[in-house]
Amino acid sequence: MRARHPTRRTVTDISELSKAYQTLLSTIEAVEPRIAEATRSELADQRDSLKLIASENYASLPVLATMGTWLSDKYAEGTVGHRFYAGCQNVDTVESVAAEHARELFGAEYAYVQPHSGIDANLTAYWAILAHHVEMPALEEFGVKNVQALTEADWETLRARFGQQRLLGMSLDAGGHLTHGFRPNVSGKMFHQNHYGTDPETQLLDYDAVAAKAREFKPLILVAGYSAYPRRVNFAKMREIADEVGAVLMVDMAHFAGLVAGKVFTGEEDPIPYAQVVTTTTHKSLRGPRGGMVLATQEYAADVDRGCPLVLGGPLSHVMAAKAVALAEARTKEFQTYAQAVADNAKALAEGLLTRGGKLVTGGTDNHIVLLDVTGYGLTGRQAESALLDAGIVTNRNAVPNDPNGAWYTSGVRLGTPALTSRGFTTSDMDSVAQLIDEVLRSTTPVPTKDGKPGKAKYDLASDVAANSHNVAGGMLQAHPLYPGFEL
Known part of the structure; x- marks a missing residue:
């Protein structure tokens, strides 16, 4: 069954939306x-290219329109009913509706919809867990005024003093994200960090190896989730490992949140019943606005609520409103059909x-x-x-x-x-897309550097191959228009 995009509305709807956006522009x-x-x-550009970037999607026109309102003009630091600015009653409604949809959609006890991005959501989650489990002295006690100026030795001292x-x-090369303890990222500086990888032969998660690493390292936080791992995770097993070593299980489901919302990932592949804290973006497979979100058990709710001012400033009220609209769309049977089609198409590709x-x-x-x-x-x-990209296929390079x-440069x-x-x-x-990708790559040759050594950046692609790819891709894109009937 073809997944119907939420913008495939009636001709009258599209005509009126087109006029509204024309006036806006x-x-x-x-x-x-x-x-x-x-x-x-x-x-x-988006209409005329095969977008295969795993972290991108197309939000519906109602979601996009929701972001362009005067809700953008309101400061609302704090939480619902407890703001540091007056006149936030409408923002309270917006945030409450978005959180309600998030809780109902995912079956979570608590939802925090303020984070501006996935990284903000992860930082909020990390600090919430630390605040809940570690008695932390204030940074001022160490004379810290500019975090950016801290040396690695300073960070080592701070980590020790903070418990x-x-x-x-x-690990990054196994498919993890830079916010999962990668040293140049702030998460790798906040924590004494370590990583688990995948089996050298199968490249799959080895839960026994993860457990052995956890027993040896004894982390406070065990992070599950991925940015470039093409398989599902058994979160029941990850929770068993976390419980054995006394760790909090945190899951970053930014990439696959839409597959959880769409009931493609259920049972032990659904992180919500197993993780104490779950973070996500609201775009990617969830098909909402660019933003983040934290889901948690009630045990961590009060600590997550301190995301502002600990990590965040004033929430973006217009984006929270767009999150509410996208989450409402995700609560439909139509979205479940879409989510299953995402997985089916990946398998076909x-x-x-x-x-x-x-x-x-x-x-x-x-x-x-893939x-x-x-x-x-x-x-x-x-x-x-x-x-x-020369051939009209938009992807991103990634380490293996x-x-x-x-x-x-990656491989x-x-x-x-x-x-x-x-x-x-x-x-x-998707089989036709696979054929295009294969033809383009087989027709691409690396260009050596001036000294004759193998180059890692320059390449040569025959112009006729690029032109043919554009033509074939154009036919597929015309058959599946983006926002059909919508004109600017």
Whole structure:
């Protein structure tokens, strides 16, 4: 069954929405025409390319429209009913409705919808857990005025004084996120951190190995979740590991929240019944505005509520309103159909690449991510990403486990199906997309550096191959228009 995007409305609806957006852009144009033009161009670019970036999607027109209101003009630091500014009664309504939809959609005891991004959500969660479990002295006691000026030795001293809090998360090259304890990120400076990886042979999570690492390291927080791992996680097993070592299980479901909301991930693959704290973004597979959210058990509710002022300033009330609209959309049967189609399309894309000789990390997928190892084409991830973009296919390069090319050039390309599924692409379409990707990469050759050594960035793609890819992709995109009937 084709997943119907929530913008596939009646002709009358689309006509009225088009007029409203035309008026909006004309108003902007009168003040700064370059911004209006860039906005129109962005819609055109998104309509004319195969978007396979796993962390991107297309929000509905009602979600987009909700962000462009005077709710943006209101400061509302604090929480519902307890603000530091007067006149926040309407913001209270907006935040309450968004939190209500989040709780009902995911079956969570508590929802905090203020975070501006996934990183903000993770920082809020980390500090909430620390505040709940560690008696922390104030930074002022150490004479800290500028956190940015702290040296690594300073951070080591602070971690020790704060209780030597420990965090164990998935390593970056195995598919984890930089906020899961990556040292250059603030999460890697807040915590004495360590990482678990995947099995060297299967590239799958080895729960026995995770448990052994947890017993050895004894973390306060065990982080589960991923940014580029193409498989599902058994959160019941992760909770068993956390309980054994006395850790709090925190799950970052930013990438797969839509699959949880859409009931594709259920039982032990649904993190809500097992994790004390769950974070997410509200875009990606959830198909809402760019923003973040924290779900938690009641035990941590009061601590998470301190996200402002501990991590956040004033919440973005217009974005919270858009979150409420997107979460309401996600509570429909239609969204469940969409979520299942996302997973089905990812599987079809993976099978299409495999049948053409592609090499996939873990050998396939059972979520929305396909991680293609491009070394079989003789390319680096950067070369493959750039060549595909030349051919009208938008992806992002990504490290693979034990990547010899590092995190900048990489050896892989991450592909995701949420956005194309929103346009109505089916499993047969995804096989055609796989064929295009394979043809482009087979027609791409690396260009050596001046000294004759293998280059990691430059490449050569035949112009006729790029043109053919654009033509074929254009036919598929025309068959599945973005915001059909909507014109600027």
